[in-house]
Structures are given as structure tokens and as C-alpha cells.
Amino acid sequence: MEPKSAEIAEAVKRILETIPPGVTLVAAAKGRTVEEVEAALQAGVTHVGHNYVQEAQPIIQVLGDRATWHMIGHLQRNKAKLAARVFDMIETVDSLRLAQAIERHCMLLGVTMSVLVEINSGREPSKTGVFPEEVDDLVAAIADMEHVRVMGLMTMGPRFGDPEDARPYFQQTRETFERILSMNLANVTMRYLSMGMTNSYQVAIEEGANIVRIGTKIFG
Numbered sequence: 471m472e473p474k475s476a477e478i479a480e481a482v483k484r485i486l487e488t489i490p491p492g493v494t495l496v497a498a499a500k501g502r503t504v505e506e507v508e509a510a511l512q513a514g515v516t517h518v519g520h521n522y523v524q525e526a527q528p529i530i531q532v533l534g535d536r537a538t539w540h541m542i543g544h545l546q547r548n549k550a551k552l553a554a555r556v557f558d559m560i561e562t563v564d565s566l567r568l569a570q571a572i573e574r575h576c577m578l579l580g581v582t583m584s585v586l587v588e589i590n591s592g593r594e595p596s597k598t599g600v601f602p603e604e605v606d607d608l609v610a611a612i613a614d615m616e617h618v619r620v621m622g623l624m625t626m627g628p629r630f631g632d633p634e635d636a637r638p639y640f641q642q643t644r645e646t647f648e649r650i651l652s653m654n655l656a657n658v659t660m661r662y663l664s665m666g667m668t669n670s671y672q673v674a675i676e677e678g679a680n681i682v683r684i685g686t687k688i689f690g
């Protein structure tokens with residue numbers, strides 16, 4: 471094994487040993503090569519996230535059937551068609567128009583797309599995601615779509631040096647998750663809560679995340 475692959479394998483092993491069962495590790499692979507992603511898969515990664523549809527496509531072409539592929543970056547509507555073709559889940563739905571574009575392309579493809587609604591829990595103007603008070607309307611609108619299924623929520627949260635500072639944003643997103651879950655909406659399956667990255671995933675898991683998206687700690 472090349473040194474880089476060995477390092478990736480070691481990092482994946484350490485992470486998988488420390489996250490509880492029931493929490494899915496999504497390897498965040500933006501900017502990574504096919505070889506790097508393959509090393510992560512060989513070490514036991516089963517889910518890969520990517521931020522850019524066009525960068526992800528050639529990687530998915532090679533490794534597609536060996537993992538489940540999550541779109542984790544901001545998705546532009548004009549990329550919805552390609553995203554519908556290559557990804558298994560889109561974690562970053564944050565507008566009705568985007569959801570409608572996904573619905574249209576999935577209908578044409580005859581597939582159903584699992585999506586998470588992205589929450590801008592830090593209410594940062596520069597960030598994507600809907601504000602917590604806008605979630606209900608978006609979830610309700612998607613529930614009426616035949617080819618898009620809400621499976622939960624995702625949040626980035628503000629980036630801090632100290633992961634403890636992210637805790638309130640994870641807590642708030644968890645509360646939003648629980649609230650929607652308790653509504654028991656038809657055609658909505660509140661199963662996944664995607665929160666936490668390299669520096670914050672332990673705090674996110676403590677606050678109820680069952681998907682963590684980790685890049686730097688795996689790939690360096």
C-alpha cells in the first residue's frame with residue numbers, strides 16, 4: 471500500500487472504532503482523487519459525500535457501486551439533473567425551487583431521491599440552508615412531491631475553533647428534527663440528522679447526529 475493509502479486506512483479505522491453503532495460516517499471527498507476515495511472504501515467507508523456534482527461524477531463512474539453517494543455541497547438548480555442521476559441522497563435541499571427541479575428530473579428518470587433539508591442553524595447570511603422557522607413549509611411542500619422524499623435534516627453550523635461553541639446549533643437542529651418527527655407527516659421519514667465535521671463530530675453525536683461528514687481527519 472502507498473503511504474498515503476495507509477494513512478487514510480489508519481484514520482478511517484480510528485474513526486470507525488470511536489463512533490457508536492447507528493452513526494453513519496460519510497467521507498467528505500471534495501478535492502480528493504479516485505485513489506484517495508478508494509483507499510477510504512477499502513478501509514471500511516461505505517458512504518461518500520461530495521460538494522460538486524461535476525467533480526463527483528467521474529469518481530462515481532469508477533467507484534459507484536462500492537458506496538452510497540451523498541451530495542453535501544450547495545446544489546444549483548441547473549445541476550439538479552446530473553445530481554439526480556449520480557447521487558443516492560441530496561443532503562442540501564434548501565429551497566422549494568431546488569426541490570421542484572429535483573422532482574422534475576427524478577420523475578423523468580423514474581427514480582425517487584432521498585433528501586435532507588439543510589438548516590442554516592447559525593443564521594449566517596453567507597451560508598446556505600433555510601432558517602429553522604422556514605423548515606416546516608419546505609418539508610410540507612416536499613411531502614407533496616412524488617419523487618423526492620424527506621429523510622431528515624442536515625446542518626453545517628458556524629465554524630468555530632472550539633467545537634463546544636457549535637453545541638447550541640446542533641441542539642437547536644435536533645429540536646427542529648424532533649418537532650418535525652412528532653408531526654408524523656405522511657410521505658416524510660425523519661430518520662437522519664447529519665451534523666458534525668472533523669472538529670465537531672463528537673459533539674454532534676452527543677447532540678443526536680446519526681450522520682457525520684468527515685473530510686480532513688480522513689484524508690489529511
Ligand SMILES: *Cc1c(COP(=O)(O)O)cnc(C)c1O
Nearest residue numbers: 498542667668683684685686687
Ligand atoms: C468539507 C465538508 C465537510 C468535512 O469537513 P472537514 O472539516 O474536512 O471534516 C463536511 N460537510 C461539508 C458540507 C463539507 O463541505
